[in-house]
Amino acid sequence: MYALHQFMLIHVLTCLRQNALGSEIINGEKAPENSLLYMASVQNKYGHSCGGFLVSEDFVVTAAHCDEGNPRRIVLGTHDLSKPADTVKDVIMKCIHPYYIGVGNGNDIMLLKLSSEVQPSKSIQMIKLPSSEIKLKENERCLVAGWGLTKTGGPLVHQLRVVNVSVISPEVCRENWPGLPDGLICAGGYGTNKGFCQGDSGGPLICNGTAVGVVSFNKWGRCDYPDAPNVYVDIAKHLDWINEILKKKHC
Template structure:
């Protein structure tokens, strides 16, 4: 039986080392996303209409995001706009119910993935589209170029922005990723992808949580957590590997 202190140790280390999930921020060294691209992006918002996390539309009635975003009680998603100052509540805002992965307890334990069931189907068209999910066993080559997007700060302790930003990041070898995080005495969970934030300042920051890591046109990862500071080149950014959860995603959507 695992000792309670040892069981909680990864969380303690995350706190002590200043590691954080990406609430309240934006892409580092990003650029504005053209209005005709990444039309699957969703802004998770609370009852006050404030952006708390990112997400992405995978079926007309389901958005995929990070489980730790549930902490900030998202009650709706905004679809169909990259500019959060231009939200038509009647047309773009849809109420949601949350469905966290049953094995999720905290970011250090893994399973940082959650589905949001929309109260009504999103209308697909020129402003709203679905993103493809990778198949089970999907593999990405080391150094492959992917893209991450979100709303929020452009630097640690910076200011948030309202227009969707994106930046290119490269996949980091798993052994290298584990080695770099091990220096900080953090054991990475299973079923993750590392990209950006290592030997580069490109990556995500607070508030980009739940957004997609898009590789080859598919949403291969979900933004989970990063290091002490946004854009810190010493530790790779960590994403939940979507292909490892295809069965769970399929089962939840089938039941609903």
């Protein structure tokens, strides 16, 4: 049975790799202008491809699978991507988790080093990470934000959007994702019409003002919730790796 579960998960995740890049917000609302100032738009030569969030003066966290979009620059300090941005930094280093092999293995996380440091301002702030492993409670209310689709196959939007989501227990999550490994968090997308979609990948799951997760994948790239739970990387599982990079300023 375990082997069957593993086969099912691998089959699902193989398909997800083709659909996971870039996710947006379902049944959310426009983020207030002076909120979520840590949000980053990870962009390639075509524009926005993934979300991310600023965790130090020169590093942004995003999802490892966002490397498939060939990120080149980071836009900070704006909620509206249709307007010229005051702060645009080139990506000069990509630190992909050393054990990343694909979405769903629990290591879908990457740090991007900026071409120069940014200082906190009225439009740019850093978000704190957990200081140690934390235990999220079932149904705990958190939020997720991003740019992109507001429904499956829908048009792109330029305004940052945000939605509240509830944490789903690991037991319920594994019932819907057989063979799901440790190191992942489920919230939204199941038993609710709220969650993320294609365009939010790499963005943060925020609980009590702390970035606890990284948007990783949903089911088949569909955002017609309720469906299977949305899945995030558990940041607390990777604190040593993250802090070592932030300290050395190098992978």
